[in-house]
Amino acid sequence: MEPNYIQLPPLPSDMPTDLIEIIWGFARMEEPERKKFLDFMRENMKPGVDNGKREELLRMMEKSRGEASPYVEEFHSLMRDLIGTLVAQACEMAALVLQYYCVDEKSIKEISEKFDLPEDTVELMTQYYERKMK
Numbered sequence: 592m593e594p595n596y597i598q599l600p601p602l603p604s605d606m607p608t609d610l611i612e613i614i615w616g617f618a619r620m621e622e623p624e625r626k627k628f629l630d631f632m633r634e635n636m637k638p639g640v641d642n643g644k645r646e647e648l649l650r651m652m653e654k655s656r657g658e659a660s661p662y663v664e665e666f667h668s669l670m671r672d673l674i675g676t677l678v679a680q681a682c683e684m685a686a687l688v689l690q691y692y693c694v695d696e697k698s699i700k701e702i703s704e705k706f707d708l709p710e711d712t713v714e715l716m717t718q719y720y721e722r723k724m725k
Contacts, residue, residue: 616666624663688716
């Protein structure tokens with residue numbers, strides 16, 4: 592029996608643990624599973640892909656899903672958790688900018704310094720609210 596090793600590329604030392612878990616889970620998948628996932632992502636990331644078609648494809652994949660390896664299930668679970676975290680963080684950022692920029696009329700620089708956020712991130716959210724207020 593030949594050894595089965597996985598070598599990950601060098602990763603930044605400050606990379607969040609949950610992202611490392613996702614990379615690790617993806618690396619542990621069997622080659623056919625990785626290929627299916629990448630093909631699906633490439634197909635659905637193309638500009639102009641109809642969302643209805645995406646949902647239809649996802650439902651079809653869910654129904655026709657065979658016996659998935661534990662690595663696929665683990666990867667799916669990690670991705671679901673990551674997406675939930677990203678949605679929660681986006682909501683928090685939107686609420687923070689709404690309160691401090693729109694209500695309290697603080698500057699982008701003040702908000703950035705107070706919450707230790709990059710100014711361009713805060714500016715992006717302020718642009719959204721400025722467009723909505725017009």
